[in-house]
Amino acid sequence: MKAYIRGIGNISPQKTFTKEEFLENVVSYNNNNMLFCIDPVYKEYINPLQLRRMSRTLRMGVTAAKICLQDSGVEMPDAVITGTGFGCIEDTEKFLLALLHNNEQQLTPTAFMQSTHNTISGQVAIMLKCKEYNSTYVNRGFSFETALLDSLMLIEEKNAHNVLLGGFDENTLNLHATTSRLGHWKKENINSLELLNSKTPGSVSGEGAAFFMLTDKPDENNYALLKGLSMLYKPENKSEVEQHLSNFLKSNNLSPNNIDLVVYGINGDVRTDHVYYHLRDTLFSENAGAYFKHLCGDYYTASAFALWLSANAIKKQVIPEAVKLGKAPSGDLKNILIVNHYRDINYSFMLVSQC
Amino acid sequence: MAQRIAITGLGIISAIGDNVQQNLSSLRTKKSGIGSIQYLQTIHKELPIAEVKHSDAELLKLAGIKEDSGYTRTALLGMIAAREAFENSGGNNNGGKRTALISATTVGGMGSTEKFYLDYIDLSKSGDFEKYVDAHDCGDSAEKIADSLGIKDFITSINTACSSSANALMLGARLIRHGIVDRVVAGGVDPLTKFTINGFNTLMILDKEYCKPFDKNRTGLTLGEGAGFVVLEKLEDAQRESKTVYCELAGYANTCDAYHQTASSPEGTGAFLSMSKALALSGLKPENIDYVNVHGTATQINDLSEGNAMIRLFEGNVPKFSSTKSYTGHTLGAAGGIEAVFSALAIHHNIIFPNLNFSEKMEEFNLVPVTEVIENAGVKNVLSNSFGFGGNNTSLVFSKI
Numbered sequence: 001m002k003a004y005i006r007g008i009g010n011i012s013p014q015k016t017f018t019k020e021e022f023l024e025n026v027v028s029y030n031n032n033n034m035l036f037c038i039d040p041v042y043k044e045y046i047n048p049l050q051l052r053r054m055s056r057t058l059r060m061g062v063t064a065a066k067i068c069l070q071d072s073g074v075e076m077p078d079a080v081i082t083g084t085g086f087g088c089i090e091d092t093e094k095f096l097l098a099l100l101h102n103n104e105q106q107l108t109p110t111a112f113m114q115s116t117h118n119t120i121s122g123q124v125a126i127m128l129k130c131k132e133y134n135s136t137y138v139n140r141g142f143s144f145e146t147a148l149l150d151s152l153m154l155i156e157e158k159n160a161h162n163v164l165l166g167g168f169d170e171n172t173l174n175l176h177a178t179t180s181r182l183g184h185w186k187k188e189n190i191n192s193l194e195l196l197n198s199k200t201p202g203s204v205s206g207e208g209a210a211f212f213m214l215t216d217k218p219d220e221n222n223y224a225l226l227k228g229l230s231m232l233y234k235p236e237n238k239s240e241v242e243q244h245l246s247n248f249l250k251s252n253n254l255s256p257n258n259i260d261l262v263v264y265g266i267n268g269d270v271r272t273d274h275v276y277y278h279l280r281d282t283l284f285s286e287n288a289g290a291y292f293k294h295l296c297g298d299y300y301t302a303s304a305f306a307l308w309l310s311a312n313a314i315k316k317q318v319i320p321e322a323v324k325l326g327k328a329p330s331g332d333l334k335n336i337l338i339v340n341h342y343r344d345i346n347y348s349f350m351l352v353s354q355c
Numbered sequence: 356m357a358q359r360i361a362i363t364g365l366g367i368i369s370a371i372g373d374n375v376q377q378n379l380s381s382l383r384t385k386k387s388g389i390g391s392i393q394y395l396q397t398i399h400k401e402l403p404i405a406e407v408k409h410s411d412a413e414l415l416k417l418a419g420i421k422e423d424s425g426y427t428r429t430a431l432l433g434m435i436a437a438r439e440a441f442e443n444s445g446g447n448n449n450g451g452k453r454t455a456l457i458s459a460t461t462v463g464g465m466g467s468t469e470k471f472y473l474d475y476i477d478l479s480k481s482g483d484f485e486k487y488v489d490a491h492d493c494g495d496s497a498e499k500i501a502d503s504l505g506i507k508d509f510i511t512s513i514n515t516a517c518s519s520s521a522n523a524l525m526l527g528a529r530l531i532r533h534g535i536v537d538r539v540v541a542g543g544v545d546p547l548t549k550f551t552i553n554g555f556n557t558l559m560i561l562d563k564e565y566c567k568p569f570d571k572n573r574t575g576l577t578l579g580e581g582a583g584f585v586v587l588e589k590l591e592d593a594q595r596e597s598k599t600v601y602c603e604l605a606g607y608a609n610t611c612d613a614y615h616q617t618a619s620s621p622e623g624t625g626a627f628l629s630m631s632k633a634l635a636l637s638g639l640k641p642e643n644i645d646y647v648n649v650h651g652t653a654t655q656i657n658d659l660s661e662g663n664a665m666i667r668l669f670e671g672n673v674p675k676f677s678s679t680k681s682y683t684g685h686t687l688g689a690a691g692g693i694e695a696v697f698s699a700l701a702i703h704h705n706i707i708f709p710n711l712n713f714s715e716k717m718e719e720f721n722l723v724p725v726t727e728v729i730e731n732a733g734v735k736n737v738l739s740n741s742f743g744f745g746g747n748n749t750s751l752v753f754s755k756i
Contacts, residue, residue, distance in 0.1 A: 001533075080611070086492055087514065096465075096472055099553045104398045112554035113617050113744070116461060117493065117514040122745025125611040131628055134611035134747055135522055138463075139512035140494035146511040150526065153533055178475045181488045233498075233507045300492075345498075 001152040004222040007072025007213035009064040010308040012296045023320035029192040033185045035206040035297035055091045057170035060209040061120035072213035078160035079133035080121050083147035083167045085300020087117030141342025144301040155216050167304030168209035176205045195268035195294035203267035206297015210304035223311040228252045228351035238278045256283045260329045265340030267293040272344045289325035303340045310336040310352040360528045360604045361593040364444025364586030366436040367696045369683045370405035382708045387682050389565045395547045405579030405684025425486035427464040430496040433544035436582035437500045444586035452537035455509035458497035459519030459543030461688035464490035466548045516743030521691030525607040527587045542584030542692030560654045568651035568678035569658050569724045571715040576652040579684020583692030601699040606637025606752030617744050623664030625748040630668050633750040641669045643736050646707050648694050650740040651678025677710035677725045691741035698737040698753045707732040
């Protein structure tokens with residue numbers, strides 16, 4: 001299964017929503033280990049009346065989808081598929097807090113209506129009057145990945161030529177506080193760009209909304225070819241990850257020396273990053289590397305940021321300085337492998353290649 | 356021809372029973388699960404509701420969990436129904452089959468979150484409540500169900516509101532047809548929560564009496580809870596292994612109404628599209644459908660929209676239909692799974708289940724649901740509808756083998 005990436009819209013804690021910039025000037029965050037998106041001028045994309053009623057994530061999602069549509073030149077996709085770990089968490093919190101504080105009285109429906117995980121896929125469909133396939137996946141570190149798999153399946157089934165695929169999650173103060181109880185975030189405040197120097201447990205929390213137009217049509221303007229995707233749930237040890245990854249490459253007729261760049265989901269958590277370093281020392285000891293969670297933070301659908309990064313790197317034949325990890329690649333960027341895991345539970349591997 | 360997909364296992368827990376046998380018996384005896392609130396902590400005691408008649412502690416026992424290390428009602432209901440389906444289909448004796456778990460839920464672990472949320476966000480507090488923090492998101496229950504069954508080849512969760520678990524079955528069939536896995540446990544689960552009952556209450560679509568699908572005097576839905584799962588595998592595998600095949604999942608389609616975030620279009624465009632596309636995939640004609648298990652929430656707008664879509668699809672000759680939500684309440688993310696189990700039972704036992712609480716047909720059209728149990732009903736092909744917020748519509752076609 002494969003598909004071309006024809007357009008992208010990415011709203012993230014970096015200025016990623018314009019086509020011209022590619023992480024030349026990265027933003028650092030020194031904000032209790034929380035990263036929030038840089039807002040484009042939303043009213044350029046959404047009419048002010050609608051905008052007022054929209055939560056932050058809805059603005060981000062719908063705008064990222066619009067940027068992607070414009071970028072791709074596709075007016076009407078054949079499917080809209082999203083992945084999100086926590087869904088529209090700000091509206092969920094809003095309705096929940098209102099009902100808890102007011103003892104289930106005097107509630108208004110707007111936050112509830114917009115709290116469901118499929119709000120963005122539904123709103124995008126309404127905006128486009130797109131009556132075709134529409135779905136939303138919500139399984140932690142597999143959310144974006146399953147949405148991607150579904151997109152690839154639809155294209156292979158010839159049930160779609162163009163699929164609008166999105167991954168989104170939003171950060172909130174309450175979500176950060178709540179999940180800090182799970183040890184997800186560093187106890188000491190760090191500068192986000194220093195993520196790898198901390199050598200302590202936990203990461204920094206982040207967010208993003210990235211949309212991609214996947215297509216079956218080759219075109220010189222396409223960004224890249226999405227050639228392969230694989231998921232692995234709760235591997236027992238590092239060698240299971242290594243074995244799975246070797247098989248994944250083999251099934252795509254590739255070996256580690258065909259990979260020009262490995263993009264690792266290293267998140268600065270000393271308890272779980274060792275898996276990445278192990279792969280880097282074994283399978284990919286000769287390969288150039290990159291990392292990205294110091295730029296967008298960690299969240300369930302952070303792999304969508306990595307896909308944006310990889311597709312642009314292939315298209316522009318550039319690896320931004322800010323993401324480089326170790327040696328630089330020697331030649332052209334033909335094949336990029338994204339290796340990501342969420343808390344050593346949800347592993348995913350994506351293969352992004354030159355068209 | 357595409358790989359044929361058999362249903363070889365059924366599992367359910369709902370307001371009308373803890374397992375398939377109990378549910379079937381309640382359906383046959385017209386015993387509704389709707390009643391007054393016993394378990395859910397809410398001020399809305401005046402509203403009828405369709406609860407699973409067990410406390411969380413009792414569900415822990417039913418699920419075989421010795422120590423509650425953070426099991427939400429969602430995870431427990433899901434584990435109970437998924438295990439029944441899995442064992443019904445032969446459980447782990449799978450001859451190396453790659454197995455997937457696809458679960459659907461709309462509220463995830465909200466039932467626990469809403470009990471302790473004010474403690475969660477007050478970082479000066481700590482205590483036993485912390486074990487539920489990691490159970491808020493939708494993936495928690497799916498992963499707990501998968502772990503309890505030893506499934507690890509493929510796991511995901513879907514949330515397309517009230518069509519969620521119908522999409523779980525659809526994805527399951529497609530994963531098998533693409534050769535990604537050989538067998539899928541697919542369905543969904545939703546518990547009753549304060550969050551949902553208050554949410555639907557603010558939308559003013561909850562009936563103060565028992566819901567009356569397709570009735571002129573319907574005023575809204577009755578919320579319910581539960582879980583429904585099926586096991587999907589290749590028909591050829593099931594036949595080679597001489598398994599009981601309840602029916603075939605012959606067609607499916609997912610479309611979007613693209614009309615309004617929380618209401619369907621009056622003419623039911625999305626519903627018409629999902630039903631007609633599912634039929635087309637199954638290779639059947641509208642006149643081949645013997646029974647429609649309608650979405651039938653009993654809201655003003657759903658029943659009008661769905662009725663209009665059926666009249667258009669069946670060109671006026673609408674087959675026998677009923678909404679079993681009059682038994683189970685609207686179980687949201689579990690509805691598609693629960694109604695898939697009912698559809699499979701309708702085919703396997705050749706029976707049509709009635710639509711309770713119906714007395715007067717709607718003014719807009721001449722549609723009367725089945726109101727009595729019909730045995731020996733000649734049920735070969737069943738269409739099941741699930742429609743949700745966001746305009747997400749999914750229809751499934753089940754056929755006798």
